[in-house]
Amino acid sequence: MGFNKKVAQEEARRCPQCAVATCLPGCPLGIDIPGFIRLLREGDTNGALERIRKDNPFAAICGRVCPAPCEESCVFHADGNPIAVRELERFAADHGALKPEKMQAAAGSKKVAVIGSGPAGMSAAYYLAKSNLSVTIFEAAHLPGGILCYGIPEFRLPQKVLDDEFRRLKLLGVEVRTDAVFGRTLMLDEIFMSGFSAVLLATGAGLPRFSELNGMSLSGVYYDSEFLNRAQSIGKEKALDFAIRQGMPAPKTVVVGRGPSAFDAARFASRLGSEVTVVLDGFEEEAGVGADILQESREEGVGMLSMQAVEMTGDGNGYVAGVKCRKLDIVEGEKGLRLELSKEDPVVLEAQCVIMANGHRPGGFLRQYLPHLKWEAGGFLWTDGQTGMTSVDKVFGCGSVAGAGETLLASLVSGKAAARKIADHLGRS
Ligand SMILES: Cc1cc2nc3c(=O)[nH]c(=O)nc-3n(C[C@H](O)[C@H](O)[C@H](O)COP(=O)(O)OP(=O)(O)OC[C@H]3O[C@@H](n4cnc5c(N)ncnc54)[C@H](O)[C@@H]3O)c2cc1C
């Protein structure tokens, strides 16, 4: 639900306003953290929001799903009780009210096409518009937002928050065209012929890293993004009902992997009534999510086991029946405790639904459509470090497609940097 005013003020008062604020370098967006917290303490919520928005146009989103590295650099982090900066940011975004920023690019402004409306594309569009360029976002999906819309469920990031952020982008003059698939219904030469001076690829890393475990082709085995996208394909507010109508609930679900998408899938399955276990080949601290998500998942009944999945087992009729796992023993090594494969026989965890969360990478689509694009060895789009341009003239790249968007924060930073480089290129900065 977020903080109410009383709790927010109490938390803001706990901030010691350090002479050398260690939280500051923790936020890659450069938000004046002590400054906005001081304003909250003084009861000036609008001022606090204004201070945040100076460096982060998407406070309501970050206030909910930012990994909050700033809290790790808070002086109270070592005691396990850092200032709840992210929650305070959310409070300011939800309760502060500012006059909407309205802009319209001047007549004759150069036009930039942003392909993809995830956080990288949103951030780039915002800063391009602020540079007085005329911006159009082209999005393949029916709704804008990328993973924020089709990946992260409603209970962590409500659709209304996203709708509000896009409404603000539109007030800045950004046009958002959905159902526009670059390379299929919208071609590069067509974009340039219709007067755009630059194209920014922010198409994300939507392809799962495939698993080679036996049994992956059994019915009932999904990848994390497939599971979440399928359930949320008609909009996330209706996702639970829609998933039930599709017959997605299973008595038992095992999620194999780590990271926010593993836990989103686990909690979504749990909300469908399934008994859910996350199998993680590491310690809980290596789950790739913050302590808050671990705690909330536990409170929702999600179990966690440190084990290594080795194979999916079938029921003999093509459906998954379980996950065979090797136990991990805790052993003391030179560098402290570590996990080691146990010599005990593997166990089978019963599951009618298995969700693999192996991470993601860019799909092969752009490679096929634009064979002149250069790619990094890791499978990410190459861009020139100085200019941000890809190997195709006037085509730029940012976000997770370009290996710079593993988190929401990284994507926002990358989109902002790309906007500055495009504005430089077009002589608008
Ligand atoms: C389930 C899940 C939960 C997550 N939770 C968190 C979290 O809590 N905190 C965090 O920091 N990070 C989280 N992440 C990671 C974060 O969401 C990503 O790092 C971020 O979304 C990447 O942003 P992006 O803009 O590069 O790509 P995306 O968000 O993937 O957006 C890319 C967009 O491009 C569009 N597109 C692709 N191809 C085309 C085309 N040919 N034509 C037009 N449009 C196209 C796609 O439809 C999509 O809308 C999560 C990821 C997942 C999968």
Ligand code: SF4
């Ligand atoms: S955007 Fe993230 S890192 Fe920056 S202040 Fe907010 S919660 Fe902290």
